[in-house]
Amino acid sequence: MKLRIAIQKSGRLYEDSVQLLKECGIDLRNVKDRLKTEADNFPLEIFFLRDDDIPQYVEDGVADIGIVGENVLYEKNKKAAIVEKLGFGKCRLSVAIPRIQQYEGVQSLQGKRIATSYPFLVNEFLAKNNVQAEIHEISGSVEIAPGIGLADVVADLVSSGSTLLMNGLKEVEVLLQSQAVLIRNNNLNAEQQKLIEKLVFRIRAVKKAKHNKYILLNAPNNKLQEIISLLPGMKSPTVLPLAETGWSSVHSVLSEDTFWDIIEQLKAAGAEGILVVPIEKMII
Numbered sequence: 001m002k003l004r005i006a007i008q009k010s011g012r013l014y015e016d017s018v019q020l021l022k023e024c025g026i027d028l029r030n031v032k033d034r035l036k037t038e039a040d041n042f043p044l045e046i047f048f049l050r051d052d053d054i055p056q057y058v059e060d061g062v063a064d065i066g067i068v069g070e071n072v073l074y075e076k077n078k079k080a081a082i083v084e085k086l087g088f089g090k091c092r093l094s095v096a097i098p099r100i101q102q103y104e105g106v107q108s109l110q111g112k113r114i115a116t117s118y119p120f121l122v123n124e125f126l127a128k129n130n131v132q133a134e135i136h137e138i139s140g141s142v143e144i145a146p147g148i149g150l151a152d153v154v155a156d157l158v159s160s161g162s163t164l165l166m167n168g169l170k171e172v173e174v175l176l177q178s179q180a181v182l183i184r185n186n187n188l189n190a191e192q193q194k195l196i197e198k199l200v201f202r203i204r205a206v207k208k209a210k211h212n213k214y215i216l217l218n219a220p221n222n223k224l225q226e227i228i229s230l231l232p233g234m235k236s237p238t239v240l241p242l243a244e245t246g247w248s249s250v251h252s253v254l255s256e257d258t259f260w261d262i263i264e265q266l267k268a269a270g271a272e273g274i275l276v277v278p279i280e281k282m283i284i
């Protein structure tokens, strides 16, 4: 029995999806220009598809699992459950209007023509806010629509905001925050579920490792207690004697969120020779 996963064939999610599988220790061969491949060392078959089609394939059970943006998952409104948020492909679905125009809340969209590739989500947003507007569905280059007279406003994905800026638009409403997620079919057998659990266990270890750094430092023994109190570690920091008497080597794990603050405090407390090393996998 093999687990079948659908990932994007090319585009924004392709590289990160392949990279994640590789970091999970899954050997992919013949990835380039293939529509289908198998892993050498994990019972996994990989289908390369347009991202728009992934929710449908997972609902139908043509693929057991898939990697897709939440934006696409919710737009397609298919029955597939989110197993894990993956932390890449972060963007938001927003309404943007010409920069020179006034915006006085969602009622400003009344009667407007909205260009979007997300008609379902935009419709839902308009209905929720009691706004009547005309949706023009287009499949790409949405941000040029106001400039060429195709629509008054747009609803499209935003990340850095540079596409909006280049097209003289400003963001006025956020409809959805999105990132890539692992989704699964709702009717999997016990064996398939076991394989998913195995994969998710590895994904979590990779995600956790990315979020943390291994830190080594030298501490004078008379400052050891203060330095240790600054360090969380997985259980508690490791302390080893140095060859030079009166000094110890302290090892610990720091989360990226608090990393720089703690480094500053460690230095102030007398730590020397601080080394920071990336962690490849982290299992707790």
Ligand SMILES: Nc1ncnc2c1ncn2[C@@H]1O[C@H](COP(=O)(O)OP(=O)(O)OP(=O)(O)O)[C@@H](O)[C@H]1O
Pocket: 008, 009, 010, 011, 012, 013, 049, 050, 051, 052, 068, 069, 070, 071, 072, 089, 090, 091, 157, 158, 159, 160, 178, 179, 180
């Ligand atoms: N600017 C961005 N920054 C980060 N993530 C993004 C950005 N734009 C899109 N994404 C995410 O990446 C997904 C894929 O984007 P991409 O532009 O490759 O889609 P596409 O052109 O529809 O591809 P396909 O050919 O597979 O249909 C989007 O659905 C979204 O989840």
Ligand SMILES: O=P(O)(O)OC[C@H]1O[C@H](OP(=O)(O)OP(=O)(O)O)[C@H](O)[C@@H]1O
Pocket: 012, 140, 141, 142, 143, 156, 157, 158, 159, 160, 161, 162, 163, 164
């Ligand atoms: O806020 P930004 O960082 O500028 O990113 C937003 C742009 O990125 C996406 O398009 P993409 O570049 O993937 O091209 P596409 O429209 O051909 O999918 C999205 O559709 C926006 O146009």
Ligand SMILES: [Mg+2]
Pocket: 050, 051, 052
């Ligand atoms: Mg697409």
